[in-house]
Amino acid sequence: MSAKQLEQTTKATKTAFVFPGQGSQKVGMLAELAEQFSGIRETFAEASKAVGFDLWQIAQNGEELNQTEFTQPVLLTASIALWRVWLEIGGVVPKYLAGHSLGEYSALVASGALTLGDAVKLVNLRGKLMQNAVPQGQGAMAAILGLDDVKVLELCAQVNTQGLGSVDAANYNANGQVVIAGDKASVEAVMNTAKEVGGKAINLPVSVPSHCALMKPAAEQFAMALEETAIELPGVPVIQNVNAEIASDVTQLRTALTEQLYQSVQWTKTMEFLQNEGIEYIVECGPGNVLANLAKRLPKIEKALPLDSKSRLDDALNAILVAEGRIA
Structure with missing residues (x-):
């Protein structure tokens, strides 16, 4: 959905989606779900065409999967494939979106602020610049x-x-x-x-020390690519990593994405924001359950649910539809 379509959609009142960052990748991710939902392979094909290499092959075979320039577009694509499946099966549009580091780009694609093709090209470049900023092993x-x-x-x-x-x-x-x-x-x-x-x-x-001063040279180069990329205001509010706030214009979005490379990820404050906004259910949209496990510790979160298998997807869909009053 575009940002405008998402803006006009009736949104959940108690649910937020979060998207994971590097470290959540695993060989064979989404293989089970891809057998049941053709949209997963279609999403990977769309993203692969944009970057010029086969993201599904990297995800399934594991070669180059842990090289950050490949990890980032693979993980982003996996998260968006799951997001599309969620909408396809009747999942509700969440009240808020947030992503941890790389996951912020997944959140922006899900919100309609970025196209998938532009986002995978950006994060592929982001990975290269990050890798080149600090020599291997230093x-x-x-x-x-x-x-x-x-x-x-x-x-x-x-x-x-x-x-x-x-x-x-x-x-x-x-x-x-x-x-x-x-x-x-x-x-x-x-x-x-x-x-x-x-x-x-x-x-x-x-392979790289992210979100620290060593990434400032990478951020300066990356800012130029962001300026040349079409970005819209999100159709579902996206909480930014650097300040746990919601951008009021596209300039703020670009600035926050640039600063994200060398500033801290404010995930604790992001979770506080969501709880203060009445969020009770967190759905992790991507491989693994790292963010869901962190959310389970929070006092106001009733449930934190991952989506990365058929059984988890079914459980999350039912739990959220009941919580949001869509089914009894």
Whole structure:
């Protein structure tokens, strides 16, 4: 649906859709659903034509799947394929959309703000620029668990004065769960200090350190591509990563997408926004259930439901239709 068509659609009152980012990819994603819904392969064919390589083959065979320039368009396409299936089977249009990092582009496509073809080209370029911004092996990301946000920021600030490079808070995923990113030595220093003060630190297997100062050169180049891409205001409100707010015009949208490359993902604030707006049901539209699992911890969320198998799709459809009063 276009943004205008979505604007005119009767929307859910208690439901939000969230779209995952890198790390949710898995070999063979959506294969089961593709046997039952022809639209999944059709969506992958449409996106593959836009970028010039076979996204379905990468998703199913796994070759190059973890190279960020391929991961990003594959994941986005998988999320939009699921979104289209949801609408096809009579799923309600949610009240809000949000996406984690890369997932923000999926949310914008679902909202009608971007076409699928333009979005996959953008995220393919985004992946290349991110990969080229930091030489392989020089950057790192890690999850810091069990410490509050202020403490993690304090540890990053301490390390940033030691001449090891830079490290930033990249993703505020939940209370007590912050992902850091930056130069490898700096990230390792924060990990060690976090353990000393009672936290846990887990190294993340990623090829680029996202959402940190090292991505500023990539953002400057990416801004030019965004300027040349047609973008509309979303037909369903999309909550932005960088500020957990809704853009009032297209200029703000472009600015937020540029800044997203080197600023933190404000996922904790995004979830607070949704709960304050009366959202009680979160549906994760993409491979896996990472975001659904995070949402299950939230006090005002009744259910958090993934969609990436036939049984999960059926369960989510029934639960949301009942919750929204569409069926008894």
